[in-house]
Amino acid sequence: MTPLQACFAHADQPLWSLALNATGGEPPSGDELALRLLRHHTKNALQRILSEVVLIDDARLSRESSRLLRDLERRIMLSAAISDALFGLTGAPQPMEERLRTLCKGTIELLSDPDQIIRLDIEVGGDCPEHLRETVLRGTNEMLGNAIKHGLHQRMLGRLTVRLIVGPRETRLTVEDDGWGFCAGREGGEGLGLTQALAEQHGGSSSLRRVGDTTRAEMSLPNVKLEIREEKARRSRKTGRPSWTKSRAEP
Numbered sequence: 001m002t003p004l005q006a007c008f009a010h011a012d013q014p015l016w017s018l019a020l021n022a023t024g025g026e027p028p029s030g031d032e033l034a035l036r037l038l039r040h041h042t043k044n045a046l047q048r049i050l051s052e053v054v055l056i057d058d059a060r061l062s063r064e065s066s067r068l069l070r071d072l073e074r075r076i077m078l079s080a081a082i083s084d085a086l087f088g089l090t091g092a093p094q095p096m097e098e099r100l101r102t103l104c105k106g107t108i109e110l111l112s113d114p115d116q117i118i119r120l121d122i123e124v125g126g127d128c129p130e131h132l133r134e135t136v137l138r139g140t141n142e143m144l145g146n147a148i149k150h151g152l153h154q155r156m157l158g159r160l161t162v163r164l165i166v167g168p169r170e171t172r173l174t175v176e177d178d179g180w181g182f183c184a185g186r187e188g189g190e191g192l193g194l195t196q197a198l199a200e201q202h203g204g205s206s207s208l209r210r211v212g213d214t215t216r217a218e219m220s221l222p223n224v225k226l227e228i229r230e231e232k233a234r235r236s237r238k239t240g241r242p243s244w245t246k247s248r249a250e251p
Contacts, residue, residue: 033197037138038087040194044145045079048111071114078110086137096133097124103137104144104162111148118152119159126166132202132221136164136173139198139206143175143217146191151179151215161214166223170204173219181210195219202226 028036049072085094085103094102101122108118128136140162152158163174192208195217199206204221 028197030201033194033201034087034138037142037194037198038083040190041082041086041141041145042079044149045075045110049075075110078106082106082110082141086134086141096128099133099137100124100140100162100164103140104160107141107144108148108160111145112152113154115156116152117157118148121159121161123161123163123165125164126171128164128166128171129223131225132171132223135198135202135221136171136219139173139195139219140164140175142191142195142198143173143219146195146217147175147177147179147215150182151177153180155179168223170223171221173221175217176211176214178214181215182208192217 082103085099085106104120104122108120112118144160144162147160152160159178161174161176163172163176165172165174192206195206199219199221202221203226204219206217206219208215208217210216
């Protein structure tokens with residue numbers, strides 16, 4: 001067993017199923033989900049670092065050790081920048097678009113191979129509702145990481161496109177890669193489970209599908225807060241009037 005395999009020998013069971021087991025089948029709370037996301041991000045970073053350690057040739061240990069230390073420092077700094085963009089751990093959060101760009105660039109540099117060339121296109125349309133911003137950023141991190149680790153695995157050249165479009169009723173996040181595609185096993189992975197859990201917190205949805213020569217991961221989130229929609233539905237049941245009859249008069 002390699003050091004990498006030994007380190008993650010007990011990480012086969014998705015955190016999603018562990019959380020459900022621990023809560024008796026109930027969906028995790030916001031704080032629990034945030035902790036799982038942070039753990040998943042940290043695991044991805046450590047896996048990337050440890051994979052470099054496994055490849056070191058003992059005959060060239062001195063030279064490789066120097067290179068590894070430089071790369072380790074770089075990846076730790078990238079991980080800190082990503083954590084700041086996601087959670088504001090070491091600094092106050094920047095404006096939304098800046099956080100999104102920092103997150104995307106840092107995630108690519110952290111998880112990609114040193115010899116890979118991955119192009120990044122980012123499109124932002126509209127002002128993301130404040131209550132959805134953390135979810136959008138965390139969803140971006142999971143979807144982008146999934147694309148790099150799976151779709152662009154062992155590809156020297158690749159392109160990622162991230163779109164955040166805010167419409168009148170919903171906010172839509174899309175991450176596309178021009179990689180290998182995905183297999184059935186990838187559809188049930190930990191990252192996708194986390195993305196779906198994030199979307200469900202706001203009554204939204206997520207999907208992953210192949211579109212032509214690209215793989216498209218998508219998250220759709222209603223702009224109106226879930227508790228507001230639930231309150232409208234309760235009022236509608238009491239009055240017998242459809243909740244949509246009031247929507248035009250309400251913001």
